[in-house]
Amino acid sequence: MTSLLYPLLDPLPDPAEAPAAPSHWLLTPGPLTTTATVKRAMLHDWGSWDGDFRALTASIRHRLRDIAGVGEDYTVVPMQGSGTFAVESALTTLVPPDGGVLIPVNGAYGQRMVEICRRAGVRHAVLEIEETSALDPQAVAQRLADDPTLSHVALVQVETSTGILNPVDEVAQVTAAAGRRLIVDAMSAFGALWIDPAKAPYEALVFSTNKCLEGVPGMGFVLTRVSALEEARARGPGRSLSLDLVDQWAYMERTGQFRYTPATHVLAAFRQALDEFDAEGGRTARYARYRRNYDVLIAGMAWAGIKPLLPEALRSPIIVTFLAPVHPAYSFTAFYDAMKRRGFIIYPGKMTRVESFRLGCIGAIDVPVMEECTRACVAALKEIGVEVQD
Ligand SMILES: *Cc1c(COP(=O)(O)O)cnc(C)c1O
Numbered sequence: 002m003t004s005l006l007y008p009l010l011d012p013l014p015d016p017a018e019a020p021a022a023p024s025h026w027l028l029t030p031g032p033l034t035t036t037a038t039v040k041r042a043m044l045h046d047w048g049s050w051d052g053d054f055r056a057l058t059a060s061i062r063h064r065l066r067d068i069a070g071v072g073e074d075y076t077v078v079p080m081q082g083s084g085t086f087a088v089e090s091a092l093t094t095l096v097p098p099d100g101g102v103l104i105p106v107n108g109a110y111g112q113r114m115v116e117i118c119r120r121a122g123v124r125h126a127v128l129e130i131e132e133t134s135a136l137d138p139q140a141v142a143q144r145l146a147d148d149p150t151l152s153h154v155a156l157v158q159v160e161t162s163t164g165i166l167n168p169v170d171e172v173a174q175v176t177a178a179a180g181r182r183l184i185v186d187a188m189s190a191f192g193a194l195w196i197d198p199a200k201a202p203y204e205a206l207v208f209s210t211n212k213c214l215e216g217v218p219g220m221g222f223v224l225t226r227v228s229a230l231e232e233a234r235a236r237g238p239g240r241s242l243s244l245d246l247v248d249q250w251a252y253m254e255r256t257g258q259f260r261y262t263p264a265t266h267v268l269a270a271f272r273q274a275l276d277e278f279d280a281e282g283g284r285t286a287r288y289a290r291y292r293r294n295y296d297v298l299i300a301g302m303a304w305a306g307i308k309p310l311l312p313e314a315l316r317s318p319i320i321v322t323f324l325a326p327v328h329p330a331y332s333f334t335a336f337y338d339a340m341k342r343r344g345f346i347i348y349p350g351k352m353t354r355v356e357s358f359r360l361g362c363i364g365a366i367d368v369p370v371m372e373e374c375t376r377a378c379v380a381a382l383k384e385i386g387v388e389v390q391d
Pocket of ligand 1: 031161
């Protein structure tokens with residue numbers, strides 16, 4: 002570019018030249034692998050108050066409500082930040098000071114909700130379960146019966162730290178039967194695993210741009226009953242300014258804008274990601290692709306003698322925790338580096354007791370990538386001196 006005005010600026014990249022295939026496949030949900038077209042949707046600057054951007058925000062909010070399959074008694078409030086910011090916003094806004102939230106914990110993300118409540122002074126009780134066990138809805142029912150001051154239950158749908166799929170329907174039913182309300186951290190499942198509101202009544206779902214909807218990271222969403230926001234508003238200002246869900250919602254309803262600078266490029270990319278979600282065939286098709294990825298992954302790793310941590314009944318086609326090979330030459334760092342050289346970024350285990358690693362099935366990846374991944378695992382383990390079958 003030879004402009005006299007902007008001599009120091011690099012020329013704008015030609016969108017058509019954005020690389021079609023990523024330099025590395027991210028098997029780390031998330032961030033996860035996104036399509037070239039989602040990345041290209043970020044090559045445009047938006048004014049946050051501009052009418053086009055407000056329309057973009059409004060359309061995203063409506064489309065997310067449609068994906069959830071709920072009606073106008075629910076609304077979607079976007080929240081800047083990663084998924085945790087949205088979880089924190091939901092817990093601190095929706096659980097009333099004279100109530101409390103029961104948090105069943107079988108992994109790191111359940112534990113994170115406990116930590117959020119502890120720091121923010123949200124009354125809470127913890128139902129601790131083994132991190133390799135499904136939680137028992139009857140235990141939830143019992144705790145609710147024992148403590149009538151608990152107004153809410155907060156549950157992680159898929160515990161991404163192990164891949165466990167928690168029994169949301171059953172927990173929702175015992176929660177509703179006890180006259181309490183459910184908040185679901187649906188972060189790593191929304192868009193692929195559906196929660197039917199008729200079977201599993203909930204007050205709020207929390208999710209983000211960068212998991213099964215395959216956008217880039219930077220925004221979270223709280224889908225919640227409008228009545229819950231109205232009740233929270235009646236209680237007065239929340240304890241956090243930037244994470245106040247009621248303020249965020251009320252301002253957006255009034256002006257169509259965000260209170261504070263939104264992640265404009267992230268939302269533009271997210272609209273493209275939602276277009277691609279629709280084009281693929283929505284939730285059912287996305288689930289089917291993840292399921293294929295998962296089947297190939299499990300079969301390929303079994304071939305090499307590498308076993309998943311959890312029994313099949315507890316696993317989800319979102320992310321799989323594998324037991325690390327028991328071999329003196331194995332170290333996660335060496336394995337990670339050897340995988341990276343082969344074009345794959347993998348996840349360490351998040352288990353407290355067992356040595357493990359995790360591979361995600363989600364993102365803009367399909368069967369050939371998963372096949373290549375299992376071959377790369379075998380080659381990488383051999384390279385670092387671990388004997389595997391092949
Ligand atoms: C990814 C994820 C989150 C949010 O994590 P961030 O790093 O803040 O985006 C929360 N809960 C679950 C279950 C997740 O998978």
